[in-house]
Amino acid sequence: MTALTADAAQSAASLSPAQRRAALGTLIIAFVVDVLDGTIVNVAVPAIRSDLHASALAVQWIVAGYALAFGMLLISGGRLGDLYGYRRLFLTGIIGFSLSSVACGLADDALHLVLARIAQGATAALMAPQVLALIQLLYGPSERVGVLGMFGLLGGVSAILGPIVGGALIDANIAGLGWRPIFFINAPLGVAGVIAALKFLPVGRSAHPLRMDWTGNALVIATLFALIFPLAIGRDLGWPLWCVALLVATLPLVWTTLRYLKARTARDGSALLDPALFRQRSFGLGVIASLIFATATSGLLLTMMLVLQIGLGMDPLTAGVAHIPFAIGAGLGVGFIGRGLVPKLGRNVLVLGAACMIAGIVALVPVFAAGGPATPLALALLMAGLGMGMLAGPLTPIALARIDRAHAGAAGGVLKAVQQLGSAIGAAGIGALFLWLAKGAQEAEISRQAFTATAGAMVALLLIVALLARMLPARLFDA
Template sequence: MSSWVTGEEPVLGTGIEALTPERRRLAFACVLLAFVLDLVDTTIVNTALPAIQANLHAGAPATQWVVTGYFLTFAVLLVAGGRLGDLYGYRRLFLIGVFGFTLSSVACGSSETPFALVLCRAVQGASAAMMAPQVIALIQLMYSPLERVSRMAVFGLVGGLAAIAGPVLGGLLIQSDVGGLGWRLIFLINGPIGLAALVAGWRLLPEGRSPHPLKLDPLGTLLLAAALLALLVPLISGEAAGWPLRAVALLASCVPLMALFWRHSVARTRRFGSALIAPELLRIRSFALGLSMTLLFSAATTGLLLALSMTLQRGLHYSPLQVALLHMPFGFGVMAGVAAIGPRALPRLGRLLPAGGALAMAAGTGALAVAILQTAPAPLPLAGALFVAGIGMGCVTGPLGPITLARVDRGHAGVAGGMHNGVQQIGGALGSACVGSLFFASLRAGSATTAFAPTAVLIALLLGGVSAVAMLLPRQVFAPED
């Protein structure tokens, strides 16, 4: 994390002075490749879930854990991954993360049981948590503050394209069924890509680490992991098992575990000056509200993509490729919201932009549910509803980070960004657990098409919560704290 966590410039290591413009471009392409590898992997899996469920004879809980396990380990280890980079060097941790991600991807594609796949996905998320923070740190290492602006703009553009390309690539790979591998190809393809990133990173990336690295917080990491598992395990498995007493007790235990985590974080901050989170930042109203919006929004988005892919394939009998192509209007809508509408509207509208965007996404989700419930839904209404939902999503996801961090002092920008990214991953895990559980419970009582309707209601409620919280933000979001 370096300045991603501490707000400081990284210390240059050996070889940075020898970086020619050409080598620097190649090094940038290397970290960009790792960024795309992680982003595509989070979007490509939803397209493959029905095929995975059928091929491995996975139940609903195991299917949800394929998504949730990745988000969970990513969220819990994200800050630790950044601090390990500060301590031992960004290049070294980047290579370890890419190696682990590549190896676990191949293991995912070779899994023969649902348990093995879920375990490998958890390792994949842990590896991504080692890799992702180093991407930002290495950009800071290689470029001046002014140069970073254009570099990060490239990340935004490529990220939008990758979000569209992920489902399409997944559909193509599953549909092609090369060698009878089917869904396994979406993971196995990471093997050669990851190997290329590993070789390029070894040869091209400079060394560097933080001048004042923050200490690791192993107890805080364990407490957070325990609290999230106590919450997610019963949410995913409790309903299918008839909510036995042990599931209820485990769910109730997440409250004291979170309290312990909070007390530990406060005490550790007073004693050492740092913990896994920075409790004092939550006194900043816009930051606390921004994290709340992020949690609700990530849960709604992850839940929507999971339920939609299952509904289209199991309810409307779309092929994986047809599902992927239908996601394209959604992706283009997101890009329009992020790149065209957001930058122009945010300075004028402030908090009204994410509030309105969340409601637009809710309206698009509602229209999607109505279209799905038709006897023979035509692709055009589905595509139109997804485009509206995508525009709404783009109007939230673009300004959400800047709004959350707007009133955070630059000296704390790194740890605040880490908390924001961590909450995004936790929200994704909660969305897979809560929205996914409602979808599968409704599926057992009816068809996939009828199961989408109550799921859409929950997603709309989550988005309504995003809109309501946004309206609690200061009118002038980017003005100094009142």
Template sequence: MSSPIASPAASPAATSASSASSSAASSSAPDPSPAVPETGRAGGGGGDRRRWLALAVVMTAAFMDLVDVTIVNIAIPSIERDLGATFGAIQWITAGYALAFAAGLITGGRLGDIYGRKRLFLIGISGFTVASALCGFAAGPEMLVGSRLLQGAMAALMVPQVLSIIHVTFPAHERGKVFGLFGAIVGLGSVSGPLLGALLTQWNLFGLEWRPIFLINLPVGVAGVLLGRRFIVESKAPKALRLDLVGVVLVTGALLMLIYPLTRGRELGWPLWGHVCMIGSLGVLAALVAYERRKARKDGSPLIELSLFRVKSFAAGVAVQLTFGVALGIFFLVWTLYMQIGLGWSPLRAGLTGVPFSLAVSVAAGLSVQKLVPRFGRAVLQAGALTMITGLLLYIGAAGRYGLEINSWQMAPPLLVMGAGMGLIVAPLTDAVLSGVPREHSGSASGLINTTQQMGNALGLGLVSVVFFGVVDDRPANAMREAFADGFQHALWWVVAVLAVIFTMMFALPSKRMTDNG
């Protein structure tokens, strides 16, 4: 939830930030009231303090998910050494979570509408805690990858319920304050995740090396389950809905057919079956579209509301989210590999190096929403893309100039510029995308937005095989550090190109900020 912004290699850093807001809303923002007594709103007038305890529970779960996304990548080199994991497995430790999260978000939101948001939240946080334990005690890379997939799937049940629970728990006049707190939690998670991961890895608690980054979730998760059972009020959609199981199977299959061969292709020598799967995924997506159209005509409860794509701003915004996720997926993973393997830095040094980036994102995000977007509209997002490109070019120049002797303070200026650019994009983008969406479809739209973010992130992580390891693999073993440095610069040029495409695509977004319909 997912994101936003993490430091080293937290691929969903920015994704997590807006994912934290848009995905959590995916369950059913359009439902104005729950199918429970109005006391479910905890008094509405401010007398019932239980709702604030419920808020603390769901906020903690959102924080735990965001930190878990951003905490892992900083420990990747330690995981690689301890488990003897291949780079393909390393990619799946990050991409697998994002893929399972993306594939399950829409389904998780719909399940909350049907069976109860509190129930799904408790199932999700319980499963997330169990999966964290499995990750922490993983005996090998295969078990860790499988546990990360389970963790992502459980997050997909937990995260979409967060803003829905807030929506039905707090009256309208209090939600501004609550969402402000929510934004602060997202910012705190983006900064603290990489630092916490670096500290836990560096301290090597009880000789467990990287494992505490997962095990730390256990007491938090158990407390969340116990307090959630007591303080969260149950709510459901006011009308009966049906789960589109065929749609779930088709969308999950299409994602797996695309991402799996892309991630494993380099390690397996790019086999023919991989190319067939990637091409075949387009056919599965076409079948999904055809089925969802038929499903909408038949009973009005498709998994994906295809009519949303007739809204120009939404269609363009989803394309921007997908492409932006690709850029982030490439940058954050390559960034960590560059600092910790290419430059030989410790996890703590790498984590501290990313602090200026995270702080710049937080500051710029606040300014963009409160001051800039209401006045300048779409131009703020485009300025963010150009600012990120400027930061990347500065980074390429610094990496080329100083080589393997580059220091953290020499990285700070480009990281500040990049962070400022990202902050101008991630905070207002979801609102811009949803601005033209009818109120009754805002929940479905939010789910689609976050799913495409996570899918783009997983795709970007898969592309690391091409844009980074394609350079590294051509170098002799005795020049591996130089190869990682060169691969990093090469990958940054790819990110620059992707951001240039994003800048162009943003012309299809609303030129001025419109009233939120959701």
């Protein structure tokens, strides 16, 4: 069999334990680079704006362009892996991501940087779903808990390290390049990823590949655009009427897309996404819980950063360092899961995680009101991070546990897209609530007070996650 026609599941099953570990290490490289790039640019925005004389709108697009392209193309990228091979799409994505990163670093004006950032997001959308798909092929359902739990830890740590690494690189001003090394650093990491992928990742595609569904792709992309685009930039533009209209258009687009996918599946079974996937209880509930959890987490990280800087007067690098207890907590949460908490508690691990995260958020309210004393602040962030880790670790493997491997890429793309959408909703919705309550977040005292009501919204979302967790099957990993 050729690399294109080989069965990826059989190729993965033929790997030795050492080869599986090497393949996992390859996926970790891509995953960390992807997550880092999503947050590292935030700390560089002032330097980029000054150096390129970028307008406020251009700055919004430098940040939102990546998120928009990434979120829109994730499901399509996942299905392309099912069709044409997971390693092939992974390589295409990581090569394209590395080249577009270099283009970002070489940009001589804001327009070129915006276009390169959009290209980064698009190529990341080809790469990211293959990570989840290949993990499904390399490991059985119960094994994925520990593996994906480790990815949850790495994701949380990488997201928090992004501003710290970015701030350090900018401060170092390597060769007088200022902010540009935050993009150039992706090139050597990309080369390492390509070499490792060629050597270690299993070849092949889904055992039952489907024909390409171009109409389904167009409908899904249009629906995600209508959702993510206004959420990404609407707040910064003051929610003009056309942004609101685009959000409203999401409803008929979702209805049209679901009708089309259902009809295409019934006709020849080759739809981009089979709606029946969502009738699988673990996947359907897992997707909804992932969306709400990502919304709460994104809102928490955004509002915490605003309060630390505006309410407590920290500079960006100090505020990034202040997140370290949160990262440690996330690591401990994932570590408990890796040592067997899921087999012992099952779905109740998610309930416990939600309770810990709620406790941490509630504890932050009096801590911020008191001016952020170091020890109570660190303890509250540690508790919130612990809960986040206990939620983030098992949610993905639980959602994917009973998904047919033939749909590994598409299901992985759906989960990544939902997480991206939740992040956008959290930043736009919870962020807008905070800024409204804080009257633009111009005064320290008002900013600290605004966190109280915002915390209530996040607690309510996490209570819904706990309720959804209780609706999951009692035995999570039965066939």
